[in-house]
Amino acid sequence: MAQSRLEKIGTIFTRIQGLLRGGAMKAEDKPIWYDVYAAFPPKLEPRYDRPASNLPIRRIFYAEDVVRAKLHKQNRPNETISLTDHRRNTQSQQFVQLYENLRSQGALDEQRIYETTLDLLAEQRQQLRSEERADDNLGTLPSDELETNKSSLLNDFQQAEEQQTTTPTSTPGKAKKEGVGINIDSLFKD
Template identity: 45%
Template sequence: MAGSRLEKIGTIYTRTSGLIRSGAINWEDRPLWYDIYEASPPKEEPRFDRPAPNMKLKNIFYAEDQFRAMFHRNNKHLGTSNMFNNYYKSVSQKFIEIYQSLEKENAENSNQEQLYKEAIEVLRRDKDIKKETEQEEPLSLSSAFKEAKSNQIKEMPKVDVTNIFKD
Protein backbone atom coordinates (compact mmCIF):
# COMPACT_ATOMS: atom_id res chain seq x y z
CA MET A 1 0.00 0.00 0.00
CA ALA A 2 1.98 3.04 1.19
CA GLY A 3 5.75 3.04 0.98
CA SER A 4 6.05 4.70 4.37
CA ARG A 5 3.67 5.70 7.08
CA LEU A 6 5.93 8.35 8.51
CA GLU A 7 4.52 11.84 8.68
CA LYS A 8 7.93 13.12 7.56
CA ILE A 9 7.42 11.80 4.04
CA GLY A 10 4.57 13.83 2.63
CA THR A 11 1.29 14.74 4.20
CA ILE A 12 -1.70 12.46 4.54
CA TYR A 13 -3.20 14.24 1.53
CA THR A 14 -0.19 13.63 -0.73
CA ARG A 15 0.07 10.01 0.37
CA THR A 16 -3.66 9.43 -0.23
CA SER A 17 -3.38 11.13 -3.64
CA GLY A 18 -0.49 8.84 -4.50
CA LEU A 19 -2.48 5.78 -3.50
CA ILE A 20 -5.39 6.91 -5.67
CA ARG A 21 -3.11 7.63 -8.66
CA SER A 22 -1.37 4.27 -8.35
CA GLY A 23 -4.68 2.41 -8.13
CA ALA A 24 -4.14 1.09 -4.59
CA ILE A 25 -7.33 2.91 -3.59
CA ASN A 26 -10.26 3.19 -5.99
CA TRP A 27 -11.59 6.69 -6.62
CA GLU A 28 -14.94 5.61 -5.19
CA ASP A 29 -13.26 4.42 -1.97
CA ARG A 30 -11.47 7.69 -1.20
CA PRO A 31 -11.86 9.09 2.33
CA LEU A 32 -14.66 11.53 3.09
CA TRP A 33 -12.28 14.37 3.92
CA TYR A 34 -10.44 14.11 0.56
CA ASP A 35 -12.96 16.14 -1.49
CA ILE A 36 -13.24 18.76 1.23
CA TYR A 37 -9.46 19.14 1.38
CA GLU A 38 -9.29 19.53 -2.41
CA ALA A 39 -12.12 22.08 -2.44
CA SER A 40 -10.60 24.25 0.29
CA PRO A 41 -6.98 23.40 1.08
CA PRO A 42 -5.32 25.05 4.09
CA LYS A 43 -3.29 28.23 3.60
CA GLU A 44 -0.11 26.48 4.72
CA GLU A 45 0.55 22.83 4.06
CA PRO A 46 0.35 20.84 7.33
CA ARG A 47 3.90 19.51 7.46
CA PHE A 48 5.79 18.15 10.46
CA ASP A 49 8.70 20.57 10.06
CA ARG A 50 6.60 23.75 9.93
CA PRO A 51 7.30 25.86 13.02
CA ALA A 52 4.39 26.42 15.36
CA PRO A 53 2.90 29.91 15.12
CA ASN A 54 3.96 32.25 17.90
CA MET A 55 0.57 33.18 19.31
CA LYS A 56 -0.48 34.15 22.78
CA LEU A 57 -3.11 31.71 24.01
CA LYS A 58 -6.17 33.10 25.71
CA ASN A 59 -7.27 31.75 29.06
CA ILE A 60 -10.82 30.56 28.68
CA PHE A 61 -11.78 29.82 32.24
CA TYR A 62 -15.25 30.42 33.53
CA ALA A 63 -16.12 31.55 37.03
CA GLU A 64 -17.43 28.12 38.03
CA ASP A 65 -14.37 26.20 36.76
CA GLN A 66 -12.57 26.56 40.06
CA PHE A 67 -15.25 24.95 42.22
CA ARG A 68 -16.13 22.47 39.47
CA ALA A 69 -12.51 21.26 39.61
CA MET A 70 -12.73 21.05 43.40
CA PHE A 71 -15.95 19.04 43.11
CA HIS A 72 -14.47 16.53 40.66
CA ARG A 73 -11.21 16.25 42.61
CA ASN A 74 -13.08 15.26 45.79
CA ASN A 75 -15.81 13.15 44.16
CA LYS A 76 -14.16 10.65 41.85
CA HIS A 77 -17.04 8.17 41.60
CA LEU A 78 -19.96 10.18 40.27
CA GLY A 79 -21.33 7.60 37.87
CA THR A 80 -22.21 8.19 34.27
CA SER A 81 -23.89 11.07 32.51
CA ASN A 82 -26.34 10.76 29.66
CA MET A 83 -25.04 13.21 27.10
CA PHE A 84 -27.88 12.49 24.66
CA ASN A 85 -30.66 13.61 26.98
CA ASN A 86 -30.85 17.36 27.57
CA TYR A 87 -33.74 16.98 30.02
CA TYR A 88 -31.69 15.66 32.93
CA LYS A 89 -28.83 17.66 34.40
CA SER A 90 -25.56 16.03 35.34
CA VAL A 91 -24.48 15.80 38.98
CA SER A 92 -21.76 18.38 38.46
CA GLN A 93 -24.23 20.79 36.80
CA LYS A 94 -26.61 20.40 39.75
CA PHE A 95 -23.70 21.06 42.11
CA ILE A 96 -22.73 24.22 40.19
CA GLU A 97 -26.29 25.56 40.36
CA ILE A 98 -26.54 24.85 44.09
CA TYR A 99 -23.13 26.42 44.73
CA GLN A 100 -24.01 29.55 42.76
CA SER A 101 -27.34 29.97 44.53
CA LEU A 102 -25.64 29.58 47.93
CA GLU A 103 -23.00 32.08 46.84
CA LYS A 104 -25.68 34.62 45.93
CA GLU A 105 -27.47 34.11 49.25
CA ASN A 106 -24.28 34.42 51.30
CA ALA A 107 -22.54 37.15 49.30
CA GLU A 108 -20.99 38.79 52.35
CA ASN A 109 -19.86 35.52 54.00
CA SER A 110 -18.53 33.74 50.91
CA ASN A 111 -15.93 31.31 52.25
CA GLN A 112 -15.28 28.85 49.41
CA GLU A 113 -14.76 25.80 51.60
CA GLN A 114 -17.89 26.45 53.64
CA LEU A 115 -19.97 27.05 50.51
CA TYR A 116 -18.55 23.87 48.99
CA LYS A 117 -19.51 21.80 52.05
CA GLU A 118 -23.01 23.31 52.13
CA ALA A 119 -23.52 22.64 48.42
CA ILE A 120 -22.39 19.02 48.85
CA GLU A 121 -24.79 18.61 51.77
CA VAL A 122 -27.71 20.07 49.80
CA LEU A 123 -26.84 17.80 46.87
CA ARG A 124 -26.81 14.75 49.14
CA ARG A 125 -30.14 15.73 50.71
CA ASP A 126 -31.69 16.13 47.25
CA LYS A 127 -30.33 12.73 46.25
CA ASP A 128 -31.75 11.12 49.43
CA ILE A 129 -35.16 12.75 48.88
CA LYS A 130 -35.18 11.53 45.29
CA LYS A 131 -34.37 7.98 46.41
CA GLU A 132 -37.22 8.04 48.95
CA THR A 133 -39.79 9.32 46.47
CA GLU A 134 -38.61 7.06 43.68
CA GLN A 135 -40.37 3.75 44.14
CA GLU A 136 -39.40 2.10 40.89
CA GLU A 137 -36.02 0.62 40.23
CA PRO A 138 -33.96 2.49 37.66
CA LEU A 139 -34.40 1.21 34.14
CA SER A 140 -31.61 -1.21 33.27
CA LEU A 141 -30.53 -2.13 29.78
CA SER A 142 -32.11 -5.57 29.93
CA SER A 143 -35.43 -4.27 31.26
CA ALA A 144 -35.46 -1.52 28.63
CA PHE A 145 -34.88 -4.15 25.94
CA LYS A 146 -37.71 -6.31 27.30
CA GLU A 147 -40.04 -3.31 27.41
CA ALA A 148 -39.19 -2.30 23.86
CA LYS A 149 -39.69 -5.86 22.67
CA SER A 150 -43.11 -6.07 24.35
CA ASN A 151 -44.18 -2.83 22.64
CA GLN A 152 -43.45 -4.30 19.21
CA ILE A 153 -46.05 -6.05 17.15
CA LYS A 154 -47.48 -8.88 19.20
CA GLU A 155 -48.15 -11.22 16.30
CA MET A 156 -46.10 -11.58 13.19
CA PRO A 157 -48.12 -11.64 9.96
CA LYS A 158 -48.73 -15.16 8.74
CA VAL A 159 -47.32 -15.85 5.31
CA ASP A 160 -48.02 -19.00 3.39
CA VAL A 161 -44.78 -19.79 1.59
CA THR A 162 -46.31 -22.35 -0.72
CA ASN A 163 -48.56 -19.79 -2.39
CA ILE A 164 -45.89 -17.15 -2.99
CA PHE A 165 -44.66 -18.49 -6.32
CA LYS A 166 -48.00 -19.61 -7.74
CA ASP A 167 -49.56 -17.63 -10.58
Protein backbone atom coordinates (compact mmCIF):
# COMPACT_ATOMS: atom_id res chain seq x y z
CA MET A 1 0.00 0.00 0.00
CA ALA A 2 2.86 2.41 0.72
CA GLN A 3 4.42 1.99 -2.69
CA SER A 4 1.34 3.08 -4.62
CA ARG A 5 0.40 6.65 -5.32
CA LEU A 6 -3.02 5.78 -6.64
CA GLU A 7 -5.87 7.41 -4.74
CA LYS A 8 -7.91 4.24 -5.09
CA ILE A 9 -5.58 2.32 -2.81
CA GLY A 10 -6.07 3.67 0.69
CA THR A 11 -6.10 7.28 1.74
CA ILE A 12 -3.27 9.76 1.93
CA PHE A 13 -3.13 9.12 5.68
CA THR A 14 -2.75 5.36 5.31
CA ARG A 15 -0.11 5.82 2.61
CA ILE A 16 1.95 8.17 4.81
CA GLN A 17 1.45 5.78 7.72
CA GLY A 18 2.82 2.91 5.59
CA LEU A 19 5.83 4.98 4.53
CA LEU A 20 6.61 5.79 8.16
CA ARG A 21 6.25 2.15 9.29
CA GLY A 22 8.32 0.85 6.41
CA GLY A 23 11.11 3.35 7.03
CA ALA A 24 10.79 4.98 3.61
CA MET A 25 10.00 8.29 5.31
CA LYS A 26 11.74 9.61 8.40
CA ALA A 27 9.68 10.78 11.35
CA GLU A 28 11.02 14.33 10.99
CA ASP A 29 9.90 14.41 7.33
CA LYS A 30 6.26 13.57 8.01
CA PRO A 31 3.70 16.22 7.02
CA ILE A 32 2.47 18.74 9.57
CA TRP A 33 -1.10 17.57 9.30
CA TYR A 34 -0.28 13.93 10.09
CA ASP A 35 -0.36 14.23 13.91
CA VAL A 36 -3.53 16.32 13.83
CA TYR A 37 -5.25 13.77 11.60
CA ALA A 38 -4.10 10.92 13.86
CA ALA A 39 -5.39 12.69 16.98
CA PHE A 40 -8.70 13.81 15.43
CA PRO A 41 -9.70 11.45 12.62
CA PRO A 42 -12.76 12.40 10.55
CA LYS A 43 -16.11 10.66 11.13
CA LEU A 44 -16.13 9.30 7.60
CA GLU A 45 -12.89 8.24 5.99
CA PRO A 46 -12.14 10.38 2.90
CA ARG A 47 -12.07 7.66 0.27
CA TYR A 48 -12.58 8.03 -3.46
CA ASP A 49 -15.49 5.56 -3.54
CA ARG A 50 -17.52 7.22 -0.79
CA PRO A 51 -20.80 8.50 -2.26
CA ALA A 52 -21.17 12.26 -2.40
CA SER A 53 -23.76 13.84 -0.15
CA ASN A 54 -26.96 15.05 -1.74
CA LEU A 55 -27.05 18.36 0.06
CA PRO A 56 -27.97 21.19 -2.28
CA ILE A 57 -25.37 23.88 -2.70
CA ARG A 58 -26.60 27.06 -1.12
CA ARG A 59 -26.34 30.24 -3.09
CA ILE A 60 -24.69 32.85 -0.94
CA PHE A 61 -25.52 36.40 -1.91
CA TYR A 62 -25.05 39.50 0.15
CA ALA A 63 -27.11 42.61 -0.41
CA GLU A 64 -24.05 44.44 -1.70
CA ASP A 65 -23.42 41.72 -4.31
CA VAL A 66 -26.65 42.58 -6.12
CA VAL A 67 -25.77 46.29 -6.12
CA ARG A 68 -22.21 45.62 -7.26
CA ALA A 69 -23.43 43.32 -10.05
CA LYS A 70 -25.82 46.02 -11.26
CA LEU A 71 -22.98 48.57 -11.23
CA HIS A 72 -20.63 46.33 -13.19
CA LYS A 73 -23.34 45.36 -15.66
CA GLN A 74 -24.38 48.92 -16.51
CA ASN A 75 -21.19 50.92 -15.87
CA ARG A 76 -17.95 49.13 -16.32
CA PRO A 77 -15.41 50.62 -13.87
CA ASN A 78 -12.16 51.45 -15.62
CA GLU A 79 -9.53 51.54 -12.93
CA THR A 80 -6.33 49.76 -12.16
CA ILE A 81 -6.52 47.87 -8.90
CA SER A 82 -3.47 47.07 -6.83
CA LEU A 83 -4.05 44.04 -4.63
CA THR A 84 -1.29 45.15 -2.28
CA ASP A 85 -2.80 48.59 -1.61
CA HIS A 86 -5.16 48.18 1.34
CA ARG A 87 -5.48 51.89 2.11
CA ARG A 88 -7.44 52.86 -0.98
CA ASN A 89 -10.96 51.63 -1.73
CA THR A 90 -11.87 50.55 -5.24
CA GLN A 91 -14.60 52.33 -7.17
CA SER A 92 -17.06 49.52 -6.56
CA GLN A 93 -16.34 49.62 -2.80
CA GLN A 94 -16.89 53.37 -2.79
CA PHE A 95 -20.10 52.89 -4.75
CA VAL A 96 -21.44 50.27 -2.32
CA GLN A 97 -20.62 52.48 0.68
CA LEU A 98 -22.41 55.47 -0.84
CA TYR A 99 -25.34 53.27 -1.84
CA GLU A 100 -25.70 51.83 1.67
CA ASN A 101 -25.55 55.32 3.20
CA LEU A 102 -28.32 56.56 0.92
CA ARG A 103 -30.42 53.43 1.46
CA SER A 104 -30.11 53.72 5.24
CA GLN A 105 -31.65 57.20 5.00
CA GLY A 106 -34.69 55.55 3.36
CA ALA A 107 -35.98 58.58 1.47
CA LEU A 108 -35.67 57.19 -2.08
CA ASP A 109 -36.61 54.06 -4.01
CA GLU A 110 -33.92 51.61 -5.24
CA GLN A 111 -33.58 53.00 -8.79
CA ARG A 112 -33.35 56.58 -7.57
CA ILE A 113 -30.75 55.60 -4.94
CA TYR A 114 -28.70 53.91 -7.68
CA GLU A 115 -28.77 56.97 -9.93
CA THR A 116 -27.96 59.35 -7.07
CA THR A 117 -25.05 57.17 -5.99
CA LEU A 118 -23.66 57.20 -9.54
CA ASP A 119 -23.84 60.99 -9.57
CA LEU A 120 -22.13 61.27 -6.16
CA LEU A 121 -19.38 58.88 -7.22
CA ALA A 122 -18.77 60.88 -10.40
CA GLU A 123 -18.51 64.08 -8.33
CA GLN A 124 -16.01 62.43 -5.99
CA ARG A 125 -13.87 61.30 -8.92
CA GLN A 126 -13.99 64.80 -10.40
CA GLN A 127 -12.88 66.32 -7.07
CA LEU A 128 -10.01 63.84 -6.78
CA ARG A 129 -8.85 64.66 -10.30
CA SER A 130 -8.95 68.41 -9.62
CA GLU A 131 -7.02 67.92 -6.36
CA GLU A 132 -4.39 65.85 -8.16
CA ARG A 133 -4.02 68.54 -10.82
CA ALA A 134 -3.66 71.19 -8.11
CA ASP A 135 -0.97 69.11 -6.39
CA ASP A 136 0.85 68.66 -9.69
CA ASN A 137 0.70 72.40 -10.39
CA LEU A 138 2.14 73.20 -6.97
CA GLY A 139 5.14 71.03 -7.71
CA THR A 140 5.99 72.86 -10.92
CA LEU A 141 7.27 76.37 -11.31
CA PRO A 142 5.69 79.03 -13.50
CA SER A 143 7.20 79.22 -16.98
CA ASP A 144 9.12 82.48 -16.37
CA GLU A 145 10.74 81.10 -13.21
CA LEU A 146 11.51 77.87 -15.02
CA GLU A 147 13.30 79.78 -17.81
CA THR A 148 15.39 81.74 -15.31
CA ASN A 149 16.33 78.53 -13.51
CA LYS A 150 17.34 76.93 -16.81
CA SER A 151 19.44 79.91 -17.81
CA SER A 152 21.12 80.13 -14.40
CA LEU A 153 21.93 76.41 -14.56
CA LEU A 154 23.38 76.90 -18.02
CA ASN A 155 25.41 79.85 -16.75
CA ASP A 156 26.71 77.77 -13.83
CA PHE A 157 27.91 75.06 -16.19
CA GLN A 158 29.55 77.58 -18.49
CA GLN A 159 31.35 79.25 -15.57
CA ALA A 160 32.55 75.87 -14.28
CA GLU A 161 33.84 74.99 -17.73
CA GLU A 162 35.71 78.32 -18.00
CA GLN A 163 37.30 77.80 -14.59
CA GLN A 164 38.53 74.36 -15.59
CA THR A 165 40.06 75.61 -18.84
CA THR A 166 41.69 78.70 -17.34
CA THR A 167 43.08 77.07 -14.19
CA PRO A 168 46.12 74.92 -14.87
CA THR A 169 46.21 71.69 -12.90
CA SER A 170 49.76 70.59 -13.45
CA THR A 171 50.50 69.29 -9.98
CA PRO A 172 48.10 67.29 -7.85
CA GLY A 173 49.15 69.06 -4.64
CA LYS A 174 48.50 72.50 -6.13
CA ALA A 175 45.00 71.52 -7.28
CA LYS A 176 44.13 70.32 -3.81
CA LYS A 177 45.37 73.56 -2.22
CA GLU A 178 43.45 75.81 -4.60
CA GLY A 179 40.24 73.70 -4.27
CA VAL A 180 39.76 73.47 -8.02
CA GLY A 181 37.84 70.21 -8.40
CA ILE A 182 39.06 66.65 -8.46
CA ASN A 183 42.37 65.44 -9.79
CA ILE A 184 41.51 62.66 -12.25
CA ASP A 185 45.04 61.23 -12.28
CA SER A 186 44.82 60.38 -8.58
CA LEU A 187 41.42 58.72 -9.00
CA PHE A 188 42.57 56.13 -11.52
CA LYS A 189 45.94 55.48 -9.91
CA ASP A 190 46.57 51.78 -9.20
